[in-house]
Amino acid sequence: MAEKIxxxxxxxxxxxPIDDYVGGIQEQINALRKDGTDRVIxxxxxxxxxxxxxxxxxxxxxxxxxxxxxxxxQAKAVEAKNKDQIAKLIDDAVGYLKAHFDQDYYQAVKAxxxxxxxxxxxxxxxxxxxxxxxxxxxxAKLTDAQEIKDEKYVHKNRLFDxxxxxxxxxxxxxxRQHAAFDHQYHLIDMLRMSRFTAGETMQQRWENYxxxxxxxxxxxxxxLYLAIAVIFIALCFITPAVKGPNVQLLTVNNIxxxxxxxxxxxxxxLGVAGLILLAGTDLSIGRMVGMGMTAATIVMHKGINTGAVxxxxxxxxxxxxxxxxxxxxxxxxxxxxIFTTIAGFFTAKFKMHPFISTMxxxxxxxxxxxxxxxGVSFGGIDDSISKMIIPKVNGFPTIILWALAAVVIVWFIWxxxxxxxxxxxxxxxxxxxxxSGISVFxxxxxxFIMAGVLYGFGSWLECxxxxxxxxxxxxxGWEMDAIAACVVGGVSxxxxxxxxxxxxxxxxxxxxxxxxxxxxxxxxxxQFVFSGIIILVAVMLDCLKYVQxx
Numbered sequence: 233m234a235e236k237i238x239x240x241x242x243x244x245x246x247x248x249p250i251d252d253y254v255g256g257i258q259e260q261i262n263a264l265r266k267d268g269t270d271r272v273i274x275x276x277x278x279x280x281x282x283x284x285x286x287x288x289x290x291x292x293x294x295x296x297x298x299x300x301x302x303x304x305x306q307a308k309a310v311e312a313k314n315k316d317q318i319a320k321l322i323d324d325a326v327g328y329l330k331a332h333f334d335q336d337y338y339q340a341v342k343a344x345x346x347x348x349x350x351x352x353x354x355x356x357x358x359x360x361x362x363x364x365x366x367x368x369x370x371x372a373k374l375t376d377a378q379e380i381k382d383e384k385y386v387h388k389n390r391l392f393d394x395x396x397x398x399x400x401x402x403x404x405x406x407x408r409q410h411a412a413f414d415h416q417y418h419l420i421d422m423l424r425m426s427r428f429t430a431g432e433t434m435q436q437r438w439e440n441y442x443x444x445x446x447x448x449x450x451x452x453x454x455x456l457y458l459a460i461a462v463i464f465i466a467l468c469f470i471t472p473a474v475k476g477p478n479v480q481l482l483t484v485n486n487i488x489x490x491x492x493x494x495x496x497x498x499x500x501x502l503g504v505a506g507l508i509l510l511a512g513t514d515l516s517i518g519r520m521v522g523m524g525m526t527a528a529t530i531v532m533h534k535g536i537n538t539g540a541v542x543x544x545x546x547x548x549x550x551x552x553x554x555x556x557x558x559x560x561x562x563x564x565x566x567x568x569x570i571f572t573t574i575a576g577f578f579t580a581k582f583k584m585h586p587f588i589s590t591m592x593x594x595x596x597x598x599x600x601x602x603x604x605x606x607g608v609s610f611g612g613i614d615d616s617i618s619k620m621i622i623p624k625v626n627g628f629p630t631i632i633l634w635a636l637a638a639v640v641i642v643w644f645i646w647x648x649x650x651x652x653x654x655x656x657x658x659x660x661x662x663x664x665x666x667x668s669g670i671s672v673f674x675x676x677x678x679x680f681i682m683a684g685v686l687y688g689f690g691s692w693l694e695c696x697x698x699x700x701x702x703x704x705x706x707x708x709g710w711e712m713d714a715i716a717a718c719v720v721g722g723v724s725x726x727x728x729x730x731x732x733x734x735x736x737x738x739x740x741x742x743x744x745x746x747x748x749x750x751x752x753x754x755x756x757x758x759q760f761v762f763s764g765i766i767i768l769v770a771v772m773l774d775c776l777k778y779v780q781x782x
Contacts, residue, residue: 238344246337254419257325264318268311275304322423333416341412345405352401359394410443456770460741467748481748488629494743495635499690500714502642503683505735508718509659510679511727512586516594517714521707523601524564524691529702531560532613539608557617564692569684576680580673601704613700621696643732660728717742720770
């Protein structure tokens, strides 16, 4: 076994022919790039610096720029002249690496690492046996209870030290194998100036994933998803067994139904996700949906409204359909945004917890809508609206495209705008964000306003999907679904942590779970139990991740 383990010097000797061959080609390439590519990069950097330079006058800048442009053209000409020759040299070096690196070097290092791991395990087992033997001999000589207790404590620490030494030895072996693998791509990086093929990029990512993989971290991040996946798989087998072979869960029609139901809820989850990112929440979502549904139904109602608002009966039937649709959307967004802005103002201005400010707006909304409408339902909307806004194309519900557009837009705001970056900063540490010049007040109110726009859009879309039936009670409990989807999707209540992809995953999980349990015939009340358990586990895992990070 020992003969197969390579020393550092032996490994270096195995790699030397490869380094010499590729290094020789690299020297030729460097010589060809000196007055070409390297010079182009240098001049372009000089031009960029010249734009920011405030020492020179405008005339001096123009003179210097003209000179650099002339030199740049000359360098590009040299670069173009040597391009084919450099490409041939690179192909030669890369071809040599593919032919010899793995066969002549990496496989030998890999085999050596396998033997080193086995040797480390043998060394650890021998150390443990020796420690146990010494411990038993020492305990046999002692009579005092306290001394025996102290010896056991010392023995436990020694075993822990041996285990840590094993972990260190195994990590050293892992580092050695990773460094050997990475050396080939280091050479290619030098040859191609950091350009890799798609296949080479995937190989590096896979190797880096294996190298950094940690079972505990993986289970903390994905344990809940794995458990839910197992539940869904079990439900796929249980459903036909209970309901008959004709009732299948995994069908195209069922998947489209799940996506269709999830689409309006996606807007709500995306809205509250921004507030959770700020370590807040929103309890008024369900009442926002009820208010938006009621307002949208009144505007888009088929004919004159049967119900009244503060005693007044509205009739928008004389307006063109498209005008009513747009007006309903504007009304929903404005109403929802007004109340979220109020909650955001009190949260940001008076440092009020969002739980309190949004609970207040929840009560206000429900009270106003119920009082003004006497709690009645306003019936259905014009039939043509649903076919116009969310038609089904060859059986495909286009409402999904609305949700997809919302996901893309919110992802862009979170990841590609200054507001999005400030959102993460304020959520992670508001005091540090304020010191760095970020307006915590504006970011907080901005997050609430964005949430209001999304709530309004979501309630409008839900109204069209359900053909109206707006009432103050509609949407009750939806805030729990939206918040739960964000939590399950990894948006942390500690603030500053979360991804849009996680929110999308969370919405799909809860919608699919509800749909599956309903198909199976599980009582609605028991479905709340399943949801509660999932939320509890999700928050527990989030807390564990937070503690580990701290």
